[in-house]
Each structure stands twice: as C-alpha cells, then as structure tokens.
Amino acid sequence: MNLPNLPTHLPSGHLPSETTSFIGRTAELSAIEVLLGESRLVTLTGVGGVGKSRLALRAARRAERVFAHGARLIQLAPLREASLLGAVLLEELCLADQSTRPAEDVVAEWLADKQLLLVLDSCEHLVEACARLVRTLLDAAPRLRVLVTSRQPLGLPGERSLEVCPLPVPPPLTEGNAAPEYSDALALFADRAATSTAAAASDSAYEPGAAGQASAAAVCRRLDGIPLAIELAAAQLGELSVEQLNDRLQHRFEALSVQDGARITDLPRHRTLRTTIGWSHELCEPLERLLWARLSVFIGGFDLSGARAVGAGGPISAGEVERLLDSLATKSLVRRRTHSEPGAEDGSEEGADTDPLGPPRYGMLDTVREYGAHWLSELGEAETARRRHRDFYRELMLRADAEWMGPRQVSWYTRLAADHANLRTALDFCLTRGEGVAALEMGGALWFFWFACGFAREGRHYLEQALDLCHEPGPERSKALWACGLAALGQGDVDAVFRLASALRESVGGAGAPDAHAASYLECAALTLRGDQRRAAALLDAVRESPGEVGEAGEAGQVGAGKSGGAFREAWLLLKVTHSFVHVHRGNFTAAADTADELCARSEQLGERWMRAWAEYTRALASAALGHPSEAAAHARRALEGKALLHDSLGTVMAIDLLASTAAASDRGRHAARLLGIGQHLWQAIGPSQMGSPELRAARRESELLSRKSIGDTAYEEEYRTGLDAGAADGVAYALAATPQGHDR
Known part of the structure; x- marks a missing residue:
C-alpha cells in the first residue's frame, strides 16, 4: 500500500478481537491491500454468510499500522433507522458530540486531519444513506480510506469492488487418491x-x-x-x-x-x-424452531431475561427457554457472546450487587436471524413478538429510571449500553405505530441515558418525534419534556431549553405546581450556561423559598406522592448543583462549598455517583476560589472518577479542565499544559469548547497564561501537543494520576 509519510510505530487497539480462528483468504487479503493503495473506497460484496465481515476485520487488522490513526470498525447490522447513521458513527468513534450540528458534519470535521481506515460493516440495508455519508466523509478527509462490506456496491465514483467468493473446496477424489486434497x-x-x-x-x-x-x-x-x-x-x-x-x-x-x-x-x-x-x-425440535423465530425480533443481542420475556408463551414455558436456548447455541444458531466481544459489555462495578461480568448475552448472525424473522411472519406471530419485545424494554427503562439515583448506576449504564440497539427498536416500534404515550413514557424514562451518558443527540431525535406525535397532557408528556430539555441542555441549545422549560411548566400546572421546580432547573441551568448568574440566582432563591420544597423532597430522593412528582426527584439535587455553581460565580465561595458538601452527603446517602461527581466538581471550584488548589485538585479528581465511570463525556472534560486550572495555580505548568491538551482533545469530540460558557472559557485562558508564564512557550507547546495527541483513555488515566513525576514545573 503506497501511502506517504507513514510513521514507524502506530497505536492500535480500536478493533474488536477475533473469537474464532481465521482460515484462508490469503489472496483476498493481498487484493484488498492493493485496492486500498489504489482507491479510497473499497467495497467487499458477496452473498450473506460468505465471510465478508470476518475478511474485512482481518484486512483492517493487517492494515491498521499503516494508518497514523489506525483503523475503526463500525458495525451497522443492528441499525434500522437510516436517520441515525451519523449518530451511530459518533457513538462508535467515541465522539460524544453534544452540539446541535448534523452528526455527519461532526464526524467529517473530526476525520478531516486523520489518516485512518474506516470499516463500515453490513451496509446493504442502508445503501443510499451509507453512500451519502461516505461521499461526505471522503470529501472532507483527504487521507481517509473506507472499507465497506455490503451485498451490493455503494455506487460511488472511484469505488473499487471485490466480490468475496466462497472458500475453495477440495476436488472429488480420483482413482488412487485415498484422502482429499487440502482446501x-x-x-x-x-x-x-x-x-x-x-x-x-x-x-x-x-x-x-x-x-x-x-x-x-x-x-x-x-x-x-x-x-x-x-x-x-x-x-x-x-x-x-x-x-x-x-x-x-x-x-x-x-x-x-x-x-x-x-x-x-x-x-x-x-x-x-x-x-x-x-x-x-x-x-431443530418444534419448540426450538418457535423460539428461534421469536428471538429474531432482538437486534444486537439479548440476555436470558429478554429471551424469556419474548420467547415464552403458548407451548413454551418460561422454565423451558434456557434449555431451548442452550440447544440452539449447541447447533450454532444462537451464539453466546463473551464479554470481550462487541455488544457484550463488561458490567463490572466495584460494590455492585450483580455478577461481576453481568448475565451472559446471546446473539444471532444476520442471515440466521433473517430466516427466523421469515418464519415468525409465516406463523403470524410477528406483531405479538414485537410487542413483547417493546413491553420488556419498556419495563427495563422504567426500572432503570426508578433506580438511577441509587447504588446501581454503573450496572444500569452497562445494561442499557449493551441493549442500545434494542432500545432504539422498541422506541421505533411505538413511533411507527402511532403509540405516542408509550413513546413519551419510554423516552422520558431514559432521561439519564440521554443526558448523563452522552446520548443527547439521539435523545432529542426520539423525544421530539414522540412530543410531535402525542400532545395528550399527562405525566408521560411532562417527563418527556423534562428529558428533552435535559438533552437540549447537554447540547448547549439554550433557546430550546427555555422553550421546553416553558412547555414543561405549563404541562405540570404552572409556576406554583409541585413539579414546577423541574422547569426552574432547566431555566437556571440555561441562564448559567449563558453567563447570566444574576438572573439564575434570583430564580434559585425563588425556588428555594417555594412552599413544600423540603417536605416534598422526603427521604430516599422521592419527590411528592404522585407519579409526576416522583418523576422529577432528581431535579431537586440538580438545582443544588446549579445553586453551588452560581454561588461560585457570584463570589459566595463558602456558601458554594457548604451547598456542595450537603449534596455530597445526600448522594452518599443515596449511594449514587453521578450527582455526587457534579457536587465534587462544584466543591473543587469553591476550594480553588478560596485559595486551596491541592484540596480543589482532590475534589476534581473524585469528580473525574465518577464521570469517567459513567461515560459522562461532558463531566469528564470539565473535570479535566478544572484539574488543569488547579495545576496551573500550583505552579505545575507542565502538568497543566498537558491536561489542557487532553481537555482540548476531548472537547473536539464533544462540541463547542467549554460549551461556549464565558466563565469556563475565561478559566481555561487563565490556566494557559499561568502555565506559559511558569514554563515558557516552547515547553508549553510541547506538553500541550503531547496531551492533544493522547487517546481519550490514556488522557483520563493521566489526569487521574495524583502527581505525575517530572511535571511539577
């Protein structure tokens, strides 16, 4: 492959491991290497089951060291909604963009300076959307090459296709030959x-x-x-x-x-x-065939509880599902997924009350699943099975919402991330059938997944459709407005946040209603993001003085007795985070620290980590303002631990920026410079730096000035570049190290 300016040693590790031995395909691998050297777009075509995906993965693994930024695999088989193609690329590339820009543009911008091999696997059901996306990416990124697997070419200019043929078979035995030839x-x-x-x-x-x-x-x-x-x-x-x-x-x-x-x-x-x-x-025995057909409604894998919920019924009892599932796995029709495979997430959580690796997961190859789906339709059970699937995930979402503000946050994040494709499928089912109330309820229950776990863009995609579909007043619509407002807040779309806050206030019954504090939080957060701390403080004081605030909050985080009141229990804690933040920016540092300490204690009582991480962040701000940088760094590091654990990309990068600020204030210029580079690397994957917040941008500029003054411009640029070039995982690990040696100055 003739590509210019290749480094001698390149990082790897972005491709999934191969779980079975790879056999043959020597000629095809050589041909792919030649084609990638000649063309920026190569498509592997062939019938289902011929091995296109395995061949593409092996070719990418061989080629990744030739590309300065390695190779990335995007598996598109679980995706059914073409409009989410860009969002899936953001997710798979770990670009947690929280802006309102089109996802395709964000991916193209990120790839613009990359020398990278992008593998798009299983494009046949999204050919037109994939073709548009690939054209956009190739136009934006001159050093990008794309390897596609599909049952048909994308049809773009310059595309080179290679048909993946079956493996060579041994010829029939001839007279005198006792054993077949090798093949x-x-x-x-x-x-x-x-x-x-x-x-x-x-x-x-x-x-x-x-x-x-x-x-x-x-x-x-x-x-x-x-x-x-x-x-x-x-x-x-x-x-x-x-x-x-x-x-x-x-x-x-x-x-x-x-x-x-x-x-x-x-x-x-x-x-x-x-x-x-x-x-x-x-x-297969008849019950195995029936279970195979019913399990075909799952996209991207499932666990035993899901298999029972969808597969049991009629002649199949819930107790028989596991036996039948094991039998299908024995026949290789269902595949057990190890925790290192794509789609099989590691659910480990220190102190969690679950199996350290979570329940085993299963999956079907697309061709096998398609056959099962055909028989499900022939049996006349397709609608029933899809409704069971929807109902199972609806209950899962509601349970996750009910338990999020507690000790199982990491477990719930892991579970929902593993079932992400099924969550989409369940929501799509409601939207395509006009079941607006169910879509509102499910989308609203996932508020924390959209807001806290980096999926704000996708959350707005589903919530806005559900809100447009169903205008029926009720707790489901109120919760969906709240979730959509949080997603818009995560994207920094202040105007949308104010609009949704107004709609939420009206939905819950006006300014004096028990749940109006949820709308107040959205407004306060938007004002804070805009830099209007005076108006935010006035609104917070009004909320604090509203009757019943303490009474409704109650114990264990419960707010009010009704369904709608309980749905916004997290809003009171979020308001305290905002209150502490506003105290900092109005110079009330002691009050900020007291409020943050109160919130830390409350979070400790609940056993939750996400809100506590925000409390630690504002506590760090207060400590830094009071002139205690070491204390501030300790709080910021604890905030980073919590945010990184839950894949909260926004909270992660804000904590790293704050660590840079404390390092600069402690005259540790090299450490600060590298942290600023790491932070910038992460902001590039999230959206506008510092969310466009005037206060956050000013703090970042001050950190840079102090660092440059401490170590000089040349040393600053060297350390900053090292941080900028670090991967996300390495950057977070560096930031979590208390005192990296050699970086005191």
Missing part, C-alpha cells in the same frame, strides 16, 4: 468440527478416517464452500457422524433440486445457504 473449506470444516459445542458436549473428538475425510470433503463441495453453511453443518457433528451428515445433506439437496418455486431460480450460492439454514431448521 480452505475443508480446513474450516475440520476446525469448527473440532471446536463445536455439540462435539464437545458428546465427548467425541473429530478424528475422521479416510472415509470420514472423503465425506467431509463432499460436505464442503455440497455447501459450495460458504463459511456460514460449513459452520452450521459442523455444529451437527455431536449428533451425527460426518458420513451421516454428508448423506443427509445429499438427500436434502436432491429433494430441493426437483422442486419448483422461487428458491430454484435464486443464485446457486443463495440457494445453498438457504437450504443449509433450512436443513438446520428442520433438525
């Missing part, structure tokens, strides 16, 4: 047979004799060398010998060849894969 297809069959769950369960090692080897070669030929078909066939070896497998496959294909109908007119490779999956379907 990649036969090697794959032998590898998967030796490691198949079914074979392991039967304690039968795959050690075929001459006849077995000949039968294995015949199986590979019969399956046209299609990797997925070979893997599904190999999974049957726990119950069948390889000779029996070959014999039954032969009968299956011979029966098909005399049938009439649409399948016979399909391309042979399509027909082969469908036949193999169909044969696997026939080998």
Whole structure:
C-alpha cells in the first residue's frame, strides 16, 4: 500500500478481537491491500454468510499500522433507522458530540486531519444513506480510506469492488487418491468440527478416517464452500457422524433440486445457504424452531431475561427457554457472546450487587436471524413478538429510571449500553405505530441515558418525534419534556431549553405546581450556561423559598406522592448543583462549598455517583476560589472518577479542565499544559469548547497564561501537543494520576 509519510510505530487497539480462528483468504487479503493503495473506497460484496465481515476485520487488522490513526470498525447490522447513521458513527468513534450540528458534519470535521481506515460493516440495508455519508466523509478527509462490506456496491465514483467468493473446496477424489486434497473449506470444516459445542458436549473428538475425510470433503463441495453453511453443518457433528451428515445433506439437496418455486431460480450460492439454514431448521425440535423465530425480533443481542420475556408463551414455558436456548447455541444458531466481544459489555462495578461480568448475552448472525424473522411472519406471530419485545424494554427503562439515583448506576449504564440497539427498536416500534404515550413514557424514562451518558443527540431525535406525535397532557408528556430539555441542555441549545422549560411548566400546572421546580432547573441551568448568574440566582432563591420544597423532597430522593412528582426527584439535587455553581460565580465561595458538601452527603446517602461527581466538581471550584488548589485538585479528581465511570463525556472534560486550572495555580505548568491538551482533545469530540460558557472559557485562558508564564512557550507547546495527541483513555488515566513525576514545573 503506497501511502506517504507513514510513521514507524502506530497505536492500535480500536478493533474488536477475533473469537474464532481465521482460515484462508490469503489472496483476498493481498487484493484488498492493493485496492486500498489504489482507491479510497473499497467495497467487499458477496452473498450473506460468505465471510465478508470476518475478511474485512482481518484486512483492517493487517492494515491498521499503516494508518497514523489506525483503523475503526463500525458495525451497522443492528441499525434500522437510516436517520441515525451519523449518530451511530459518533457513538462508535467515541465522539460524544453534544452540539446541535448534523452528526455527519461532526464526524467529517473530526476525520478531516486523520489518516485512518474506516470499516463500515453490513451496509446493504442502508445503501443510499451509507453512500451519502461516505461521499461526505471522503470529501472532507483527504487521507481517509473506507472499507465497506455490503451485498451490493455503494455506487460511488472511484469505488473499487471485490466480490468475496466462497472458500475453495477440495476436488472429488480420483482413482488412487485415498484422502482429499487440502482446501480452505475443508480446513474450516475440520476446525469448527473440532471446536463445536455439540462435539464437545458428546465427548467425541473429530478424528475422521479416510472415509470420514472423503465425506467431509463432499460436505464442503455440497455447501459450495460458504463459511456460514460449513459452520452450521459442523455444529451437527455431536449428533451425527460426518458420513451421516454428508448423506443427509445429499438427500436434502436432491429433494430441493426437483422442486419448483422461487428458491430454484435464486443464485446457486443463495440457494445453498438457504437450504443449509433450512436443513438446520428442520433438525431443530418444534419448540426450538418457535423460539428461534421469536428471538429474531432482538437486534444486537439479548440476555436470558429478554429471551424469556419474548420467547415464552403458548407451548413454551418460561422454565423451558434456557434449555431451548442452550440447544440452539449447541447447533450454532444462537451464539453466546463473551464479554470481550462487541455488544457484550463488561458490567463490572466495584460494590455492585450483580455478577461481576453481568448475565451472559446471546446473539444471532444476520442471515440466521433473517430466516427466523421469515418464519415468525409465516406463523403470524410477528406483531405479538414485537410487542413483547417493546413491553420488556419498556419495563427495563422504567426500572432503570426508578433506580438511577441509587447504588446501581454503573450496572444500569452497562445494561442499557449493551441493549442500545434494542432500545432504539422498541422506541421505533411505538413511533411507527402511532403509540405516542408509550413513546413519551419510554423516552422520558431514559432521561439519564440521554443526558448523563452522552446520548443527547439521539435523545432529542426520539423525544421530539414522540412530543410531535402525542400532545395528550399527562405525566408521560411532562417527563418527556423534562428529558428533552435535559438533552437540549447537554447540547448547549439554550433557546430550546427555555422553550421546553416553558412547555414543561405549563404541562405540570404552572409556576406554583409541585413539579414546577423541574422547569426552574432547566431555566437556571440555561441562564448559567449563558453567563447570566444574576438572573439564575434570583430564580434559585425563588425556588428555594417555594412552599413544600423540603417536605416534598422526603427521604430516599422521592419527590411528592404522585407519579409526576416522583418523576422529577432528581431535579431537586440538580438545582443544588446549579445553586453551588452560581454561588461560585457570584463570589459566595463558602456558601458554594457548604451547598456542595450537603449534596455530597445526600448522594452518599443515596449511594449514587453521578450527582455526587457534579457536587465534587462544584466543591473543587469553591476550594480553588478560596485559595486551596491541592484540596480543589482532590475534589476534581473524585469528580473525574465518577464521570469517567459513567461515560459522562461532558463531566469528564470539565473535570479535566478544572484539574488543569488547579495545576496551573500550583505552579505545575507542565502538568497543566498537558491536561489542557487532553481537555482540548476531548472537547473536539464533544462540541463547542467549554460549551461556549464565558466563565469556563475565561478559566481555561487563565490556566494557559499561568502555565506559559511558569514554563515558557516552547515547553508549553510541547506538553500541550503531547496531551492533544493522547487517546481519550490514556488522557483520563493521566489526569487521574495524583502527581505525575517530572511535571511539577
């Protein structure tokens, strides 16, 4: 690959690990390397199950060290809504942009100076949207190259396509040959047979004799060398010998060849894969087939509780689901996901009351899921299964909302992040069927996911659709207005925040209503962001003096007795954060510290971390203003720990900026300069630096001036550049280190 100015050593680690052995494809890998050297857009095409995704991942892994900024894989199979394509790229690239700019523009801007290989996997269901996006990205980023997998090309100028063909199969035995010739297809069959769950369960090692080897070669030929078909066939070896497998496959294909109908007119490779999956379907017991069909409504994976909620019913009892699921996994129709695989999130949380790795998760390959979806439709159960899916995730969202302000925040973040694609699917189900109240309720329940966990853009996407769809007054609409206001606040869209606050105030019953404090918080936060601390303070004083504030707050964070009142219990705590922040900016530093300490104690009582991190942040501001930089740094570091733990990108970068300020004030110029670089790197992925806040920008400028004065411009630029070039994880780790050696000056 002829690319200019290549560094000798490049970082890696952005690509997922391969969980099974990779066999063959030497010629294809060499061809991809040549094509990427000649063209900025290469598309791997081919039938489902032929191995496009595995080949693209292996090609990216081989090529990532050639690109200064490595390679990134974007898996698009779970995405069904084309309008969220840009948002998914932001998420997968860890660009937690919280502005109102089009997502595609944000991605293009970030890629503009990058030398990077971007892999877009499984684009066939979003071809037009992917083509528009790729054109935008290639126009904006001259050193970007894109590798696409799709069942058809994108159709863009300059695109080079490579059809991924099945693996080579061994030729039929000729007279005098006792064993088949080596081929990649036969090697794959032998590898998967030796490691198949079914074979392991039967304690039968795959050690075929001459006849077995000949039968294995015949199986590979019969399956046209299609990797997925070979893997599904190999999974049957726990119950069948390889000779029996070959014999039954032969009968299956011979029966098909005399049938009439649409399948016979399909391309042979399509027909082969469908036949193999169909044969696997026939080998399943009836209840396994039914569960397979029902599980096809999940997108991006599921756990046992979800499988029971959707799969149980009629002839399948809840107690039978796990057995049937294990049986489908044994047949390789369902795949258990390890916690290192994409979509299988690590749910570890120190002190959490859950399994340290969370419940096991399962998934289906797209082609297998599509077959199940076809049968679900044939059974007439598609609508029922989708409603069960929606109801399961609706209950999950409501439970998460009810427990967020407590000790299980990290567990809930992990769970919802793992099921992100299913959350989208459930919301889309409500919106496409005009179920506005349900969409409002679900979108509102996820307020913390949108606001606290970096998905503000997506939250507004769903909440605005739901609010436009349903104008029916009630607690669901009020909660959705609140959530949408928070999402707009996270994006720095002050005008939208004021508009939504006004609508929320009207929705809950006016200024004197018990839940009007939620609207007051949105207004106070917007005023603070705009720099109008005087008006924010006046509004806060009015809220503080409103009757019932303490009484309704009650214990355990509960606000009021009604459904709507309980929905805004977090608003009182957020108001205290804002109150402390306003105290700082009005010079009332002792009052700010007292308010922050009160909030820290309350958060400690609740066992939650997210709000406490904000309290630690404002406590750090107060300590810094009182002339205690070491104390301020300790509070800022605790704030950073909490924000990073919950992937709160906005809170993370604000804490790092504050750490830079305390370092500069302590005459640790090198440390401050590097932290400012790290902060700038993170702001580039979030949106406008310092959210456009005059106070935050002024504090950042002051940190830079102090640092330059301490160490000089040359040293400052060197350390700043080091921080700017650091990855997000390395940057946060550096910021969390209490006193990096050599950076006192």
